[in-house]
Amino acid sequence: MQHGSNRLVRLGHVYLGIMLAFLYVPIFVMAAMSFNESNLYRLPITWSTRWYEALLHNDKLIDASINSLWVAVVTTVLATALGTASSLAFFRYEFRGKKLLQLLAFPPITIPWLIIGTAMLTFFFWIGMGRGLHAMVLGHVALAMPYVIIVVSARLKSFDLTLEEAARSLGASSWQVTMRITLPWIAPGVMAAALFAFAVSFDQFVISYFLSAPGVSTLPVEIYTSIRKGFTPEINAISTIVIGISMVLLLGVSRFYRFGGQR
Amino acid sequence: MAQVSVRGISKYFGTLKALDNVSCEFEDGKFYALLGPSGSGKTTLLRMIAGFEFANAGTIFIDGEAVDTLPVEKRDIGMVFQNYALFPNMNVFDNVGFGLSVRGTDKGEITRRVGAVLELVKLTGLDKRRPHQLSGGQRQRVAVARALVTNPRVLLLDEPLSALDRTLRVEMEVELRRIQRDVGITTIFVTHDQEEALTMSDHIGILDKGHMVQEGPPLDVYENPNSVFSARFLGESNLLRGTVRNGDLVLGDGTVVTCRASANGGTGGSGEGPGVCSVRPEKITLSSDPDNHTDTDATPRNHLRGTVIRHIFAGSSLTYQIQWNGDVLRVFMQNLSGDILPAGTPVSLSWKPGDTVMVPDA
Numbered sequence: 011m012q013h014g015s016n017r018l019v020r021l022g023h024v025y026l027g028i029m030l031a032f033l034y035v036p037i038f039v040m041a042a043m044s045f046n047e048s049n050l051y052r053l054p055i056t057w058s059t060r061w062y063e064a065l066l067h068n069d070k071l072i073d074a075s076i077n078s079l080w081v082a083v084v085t086t087v088l089a090t091a092l093g094t095a096s097s098l099a100f101f102r103y104e105f106r107g108k109k110l111l112q113l114l115a116f117p118p119i120t121i122p123w124l125i126i127g128t129a130m131l132t133f134f135f136w137i138g139m140g141r142g143l144h145a146m147v148l149g150h151v152a153l154a155m156p157y158v159i160i161v162v163s164a165r166l167k168s169f170d171l172t173l174e175e176a177a178r179s180l181g182a183s184s185w186q187v188t189m190r191i192t193l194p195w196i197a198p199g200v201m202a203a204a205l206f207a208f209a210v211s212f213d214q215f216v217i218s219y220f221l222s223a224p225g226v227s228t229l230p231v232e233i234y235t236s237i238r239k240g241f242t243p244e245i246n247a248i249s250t251i252v253i254g255i256s257m258v259l260l261l262g263v264s265r266f267y268r269f270g271g272q273r
Numbered sequence: 274m275a276q277v278s279v280r281g282i283s284k285y286f287g288t289l290k291a292l293d294n295v296s297c298e299f300e301d302g303k304f305y306a307l308l309g310p311s312g313s314g315k316t317t318l319l320r321m322i323a324g325f326e327f328a329n330a331g332t333i334f335i336d337g338e339a340v341d342t343l344p345v346e347k348r349d350i351g352m353v354f355q356n357y358a359l360f361p362n363m364n365v366f367d368n369v370g371f372g373l374s375v376r377g378t379d380k381g382e383i384t385r386r387v388g389a390v391l392e393l394v395k396l397t398g399l400d401k402r403r404p405h406q407l408s409g410g411q412r413q414r415v416a417v418a419r420a421l422v423t424n425p426r427v428l429l430l431d432e433p434l435s436a437l438d439r440t441l442r443v444e445m446e447v448e449l450r451r452i453q454r455d456v457g458i459t460t461i462f463v464t465h466d467q468e469e470a471l472t473m474s475d476h477i478g479i480l481d482k483g484h485m486v487q488e489g490p491p492l493d494v495y496e497n498p499n500s501v502f503s504a505r506f507l508g509e510s511n512l513l514r515g516t517v518r519n520g521d522l523v524l525g526d527g528t529v530v531t532c533r534a535s536a537n538g539g540t541g542g543s544g545e546g547p548g549v550c551s552v553r554p555e556k557i558t559l560s561s562d563p564d565n566h567t568d569t570d571a572t573p574r575n576h577l578r579g580t581v582i583r584h585i586f587a588g589s590s591l592t593y594q595i596q597w598n599g600d601v602l603r604v605f606m607q608n609l610s611g612d613i614l615p616a617g618t619p620v621s622l623s624w625k626p627g628d629t630v631m632v633p634d635a
Contacts, residue, residue: 176358178345179323180372181423190375194362 037253044246061247071248074232078212081143081228085150085211090204092151093158098192100159101166102174119156126153127220134221141223149217154207161206165199205263209256275336275426275459276301277322282331284317284483291317293483294331299427299476304453304460306470308507309480316431318480319463323429324348335426351420351458352429356436357412359404365391365415366400372423390418393452410441417449421456428453430462434469446473467507471495479503487537495553499537501632504551511557511602514634517548522631526598530575531626549634555605556628559593560621561614574623577602581618595622 047056065071100112118126127149134145169192177187193200215230222231229252233245277299284292292314299305307315320326322333324345332339340348351372360368367374369390370383378386391397394414404412413433420428433449434442450473453460464470470477471491478488479502487494487503498504501512515524522530532550579597591613593604604622614620 170356170358172354172356172358173360175325175345176352176354176419177360177371177375179350179352179429180375180419181346181349182371182375183346186375190371191360191362 040246041250041253043243044250046243061243064242064244065247068244071229071232071236071244074227074229075248077143077226078229081146081150081218082208082211084147085154086204086208088147089151089154089158089207089211090200093155093203093207094162094196094200096155097159097162097166098188100163101169102171115159116156118153123153123214123216127217130217131220141221142226143223145221146218146228149221150211150214153214153217154210157206157210158203161203162196162199165196165202169195202263205259209259209263212252213256277427277459277461278334278337279318279322280332280334282318282321282328282333284314284321284326285329290483292321292328295480295483295485296331297478297485297488299459299461301459302457303475304450304473305462305476305478306474307461307463307478307480308465308467308470310465310506312482313480314483315463315465315480319429319431319461322427322461323350323352349423349426350429351423351425351427353413353416353420353431353433355432357404357416357433359412359415359419361404363403364400365396365402365404365407368404368415369419369422371419376423386422387418390422393421393455394418394448409437410445413437413445414448417452421452421458426459428456428458428460430460432463432465434464434466442469449473471507477507479506481506489537493537496630497536498551498630498632499535501549501551501634504630504632509554509603510551511554513550513552513600513629515548515550517545517631520631522548522550522629524598528577530629531573532629532631533627535630535632547634549632551630551632552624552628554592554603557602557604557622557624559595559604559606559614560623561618562621572626574625575629577622579620579622581614581616581620583616584613586613593620595620597622 044061045057045059047058047060096115100108130145130149130152131141134140134148139145173191173195174187177191178184182190213230214228215234218228219231219234222228227235229248233248236242236245279295279297279299282292282295283290295314295318307318309315317326321328322335324340324343324347328341332341334340335348335350360371363371366387370387373383373386387400388397391400394417396411396414396418399407399411402411404415407415416433430449434445437445446469449462462469462474474491476488477491477494479486479494481502487499489497494503495508498507498510504510504512513522513524513530515522515530517523518529520532520534522532524530530550532548577597579595579602582594582596582601584594585592586608589608591606591608593606593614595602595604602622
């Protein structure tokens with residue numbers, strides 16, 4: 011029995027190793043190649059920052075990065091504000107159709123992005139809004155809100171509604187109750203939700219691809235376009251930078267929000 | 274300080290009738306207890322006075338002003354919650370000062386008034402503590418200070434002592450009453466604990482299933498229960514059942530028990546038919562001579578013969594369970610002799626007719 015369980019544990023370790031390798035070896039190779047002098051992946055690696063220097067002159071990638079940041083920041087602000095407000099409403103009030111509304115908030119997570127993207131493109135053209143960064147922001151907010159609602163609602167579960175009643179009995183208006191009692195308590199959840207929203211927008215390819223107007227694209231879309239035209243290690247460089255930013259964001263999220271458990 | 278009137282209040286939660294046409298008056302500066310089992314509607318009534326729930330029928334007045342459409346934050350009340358509901362992200366000073374701060378009171382004034390109210394509840398020097406750094410009793414005091422700092426018209430207490438252990442509870446009963454007297458504020462206190470209601474309040478209202486069963490000063494309600502429910506819920510009662518004849522109760526074994534009607538509208542005794550008497554356990558005298566029928570009082574006492582089943586010894590007092598005619602009667606005695614009557618001892622029970630209250634059988 012003891013012997014068997016030891017073998018199981020060893021098997022588990024091997025499995026974990028394979029999993030991590032699958033996830034991180036490609037990323038590691040890409041990062042390494044971004045610092046390689048050769049553009050043909052020639053080994054051994056000769057240290058160079060030429061691809062990063064080249065990035066500085068690649069206006070298309072720089073513009074796309076700025077667009078991405080702009081869309082992500084606006085999305086973060088809107089999705090976090092709207093999502094937090096929805097979570098508060100779901101938490102505080104009982105109203106007709108609440109269950110239905112809660113259910114309706116989540117399909118964007120489960121419906122394939124390709125389908126949502128197509129639907130949005132069709133719809134935006136139909137109402138005459140067309141493509142562009144404004145359309146992207148709308149699409150991204152719709153995508154990010156469910157994540158915000160999930161994260162903020164999880165934090166609200168630990169909030170005691172009597173605190174709001176106590177504040178009201180002391181003469182606080184709804185606005186004062188929210189700003190001085192409720193928000194300070196759920197702030198870590200709201201921060202984590204904001205980082206989630208940022209990541210959802212910044213990483214988004216499919217919807218952005220559908221909704222980008224010619225000549226105006228975001229970083230993921232631009233990377234995809236560049237790869238189709240012909241691969242240069244510049245892409246490795248920009249991708250490495252993006253991964254660096256994502257890692258920092260992830261650390262930020264885990265700082266504010268413990269996954270699947272209580273803080 | 275204010276007077277609160279509740280007139281004809283009814284409240285439904287779906288098909289559940291939480292309160293059914295309840296009326297009562299809370300006089301200025303008095304301490305009221307709303308007493309009842311869980312589900313009796315006492316907390317609902319308190320929350321309606323606070324403004325957290327709204328009535329389906331009836332009106333609530335504070336100082337003559339109908340407050341039915343006034344939201345909680347405009348009612349100028351102070352409330353202490355069962356779990357205290359202290360703001361965890363604020364220290365004691367900010368918790369207590371919250372009510373002033375949301376009213377835009379200036380800093381100096383807040384400091385002065387928070388200091389004064391912390392002194393009132395004897396928490397001076399703890400301003401910088403966080404709620405989780407306080408003991409249960411200290412949290413309770415912070416909650417009371419926070420509710421009082423704005424000089425509200427009414428203080429509402431929702432089972433504030435239920436989270437404390439027994440020693441602390443007794444201490445806080447006295448403290449709450451002292452603070453209430455010092456401030457002179459009209460106070461409404463919800464509890465399911467009859468002892469708290471008796472020891473603390475000027476006036477008790479007993480609620481059952483959404484009805485106000487009986488109200489009055491503690492002694493009056495205790496001595497003159499107007500119903501079986503009231504007799505059993507406030508204090509303990511021995512209930513004797515029998516047939517009413519000429520205002521007296523004839524028990525199953527033929528014994529005649531002389532009764533009086535309750536001063537609070539007890540209807541028993543007027544007609545014939547089945548009836549119930551309530552006798553408080555401490556009013557009964559036990560004698561180990563089962564034939565002790567000598568009456569020293571001017572009016573003859575009521576007598577029953579029984580057998581000791583068991584006793585419960587509590588140091589200064591004793592509770593006996595007495596077997597009588599298939600029923601179990603309880604008798605409280607002070608431990609004067611230092612003797613205990615063993616189980617099986619035949620005893621004689623006697624008490625004054627004036628301590629025998631006929632109550633409507635409900």
